[in-house]
Amino acid sequence: MEYRSILVHLDGSERASACLDLALLVARHHGAHVTALFAPVTTDHESAWSITFDMGYRARTREDRRHELEHQFSSGLSQTELKGTWHTGARHAEHELLALAPFADLIVVGQSDPRDPEASLNNRLQARVTLAAGRPVLWVPYVGTYPTVGERVVIAWDAGQSATRALYDGLPFMRLATHTTLVTLNTEREGRIPGADIALVLARHGIDVEVTQLHTPPTVSVGDALLSRVDKLGSDLLVMGAYGHTRWKELVLGGVTQTMLGSMPVPVLMSH
CATH class of the missing domain: 3.40.50.620 (HUPs)
Structure with a gap:
């Protein structure tokens, strides 16, 4: 098996940029096509308070973050002369990841920062994908920079x-x-x-x-x-x-x- 198709999950966190950079680094070494999935992790049920007072702000923040990451993705593909596809998730992140998993040789996900209030939810999703996807999953630590991987x-x-x-x-x-x-x-x-x-x-x-x-x-x-x-x-x-x-x-x-x-x-x- 070779890594010719790489799927990277972008959850919208600050660490998503480093996760995308590492996915592009691996793709460059292996000449792979990169599929970027922007799919923030959400709960199945939002409280009435959140829906009333918080959801509008969170939606705007996520949209801004999506634009930033999509621009980073496009620039990264151009600089490395790679080909790729951008997906914006419309469903629960786990469903989106598992739907795309069969078409990837490698899945890249980011470890959640434990200081993030949603870290437990994010790590649970990433662990479930690791156990259920049937594909190798490359976890990117939530801290540090990685100019090399696999040397x-x-x-x-x-x-x-x-x-x-x-x-x-x-x-x-x-x-x-x-x-x-x-x-x-x-x-x-x-x-x-x-x-x-x-x-x-x-x-x-x-x-x-x-x-x-x-x-x-x-x-x-x-x-x-x-x-x-x-x-x-x-x-x-x-x-x-x-x-x-x-x-x-x-x-x-x-x-x-x-x-x-x-x-x-x-x-x-x-x-x-």
Whole structure:
């Protein structure tokens, strides 16, 4: 698989500009078509007070933000000589994203700023899309600038289904990377070197990978240990499986996934 079609979600927040810039950066490296979806996250039901006193102002603010981002998108396409399509969402953001997901090789979303009053709502939508879209999702942290992405890749590997999906979904990044490290999170089979089998598979794809094992003391969680390793290696992209499932009116995420979504130091490619 190659990234020839990239879908980026623009929620209208201040961080949406950085999210769009990173999507265009990835698209330039892979020669991809970019589809930008402007779809702010909204609640299903607005209160009467909001409708009466607040909705008009919020609508004007969103329209101004849409114009700003659409101009940034058009300028970015022109500067990078890429092709793209702009969509303004008419329905709930989750419905719009999932409707466009089957036609994207990669989906780009932004992690919400925890200081944003709507952060919980936004993160819930992004997590649901990650688990339900069936496509790899690249999360952009809510702080920081990222002039590079995918030059130094870290793969979180436990030989599980989601990790396997993420690894193969991340191949286009690894093919262009200057360095790739596979971090094993457990021992796959007694008597064999953890990660050796999948490293051999990557070698057949022409990818030279360094394999290292993550040892976590009882007082440190796997998620925190992985964050520390990413920082130590100077990575600019983490590839990992997204663990979790949805229930009726409930979203349940695995511990490592929850840690990453709350504290990601670099862009994170997730697959489920």
